Structure formats: structure tokens, C-alpha cells
Amino acid sequence: SQQGEEDPQALSIQEGENATMNCSYKTSINNLQWYRQNSGRGLVHLILIRSNEREKHSGRLRVTLDTSKKSSSLLITASRAADTASYFCATEKDSNYQLIWGAGTKLIIKP
């Protein structure tokens, strides 16, 4: 079963705009991670935020985590055509360090 749910399922924006994706989960976690996947191939790790952190930045990426609401958001600023991909959140459970994944948000950046 999947732990996280991403919202929206699909997002289409113009190049240069900001893209925001959300993730909700159900159980307590060690950390939450965001990954990118191009064309149904391998996953690329983007950023990890620990359960005791509230915000984290990496380049054009900004991730927030609200453990009280069991939700996270990924913001991509100044989007580029190369950002077109599917984005997944994955939560690491405290008990067994396994990653539980959401269904992903498909992001399309229009030139």
C-alpha cells in the first residue's frame, strides 16, 4: 500500500513560473524524501528533510514539512523545460527504514 499521496496528479506551467507540489502521508516518519523520475526510468534523489526539520533548500528547490498535518510541499522556482518529469515523495518509517512512496505528480514545463 502507498503511504503518500501527491497533489496535484498533474501540473502544467510555463517556463519561468514556480511549481508547487504537495504530499500527504499517514504514519509517523523518520524523514521524507523527494525524487524525480524522467520518462519512467530511474529515480533521482532531490532532497531529504528530517522529521525535526521544517524547511530545507537546495538550489531552486524548497521543501517544507508539517508533521502535525502529515504533509510536505516541494517548490521548484524559475522552472525550466528540463524540470519536466514526475516527482515522488517517499517517507521513511521509523520501524524499518523502508521507503513508502506516493503516486507522484507529473510536471510539464511548457517553453
Added chain:
Amino acid sequence: DAGVTQSPTHLIKTRGQHVTLRCSPISGHKSVSWYQQVLGQGPQFIFQYYEKEERGRGNFPDRFSARQFPNYSSELNVNALLLGDSALYLCASSLVVGRYNEQFFGPGTRLTVL
């Protein structure tokens, strides 16, 4: 350094057959995890191995099995293939098993069951 490698890239099988998928982790990584990703969905955890021992198993039937070799490479075996086993099978490696351990993914093996 080479990343995680998987073979084969694509595979077509018929129902009832058996398949073996292979994964070589990043040099120095001792943990390998396997995931199944059905089209349009997120990955589902199948197995995790560390130091040749199974450390975790997802909700998959006994038709799925795996092992890790002394060189830390791994095989995923699926018996009695069903149409529903058609998916992208992803392998990920990490240094160890534990908190905050980043997993590095291979490109996947696309399995089609006819």
C-alpha cells in the same frame, strides 16, 4: 564511478514463465533494495538486503524471491509470471541500512508479461 546497473533493460515473457533480474550496486554499497513500479504509480517496496541477509520484505507473494551475493550484487526472481507482474523493476543501493540513508537508483528493468 559507475552508478547502480541493472540487467536486462527490457524483457518480454509469457504467463507462467520465470524471470531473473540482476542488479549491481555502487561500489562500496552493502545494501540493495528492490521496487516494483506499475505504470502511472509510485514504486512499491519488494525486498531489502544488507550484508547478504534479508532485512525487509514488502507485501508481495512468495513467487517473488531475491538474494544478495558476496560482492553485494543482487538478483530478483519471479516465478509463475502473471500479467499483473508487468512493471518497471527498480533496484536501489545504499551504503548501509539505517536512518537518513540515501538510496541511489538504477535505470530499471522493464518487464512485459504477455
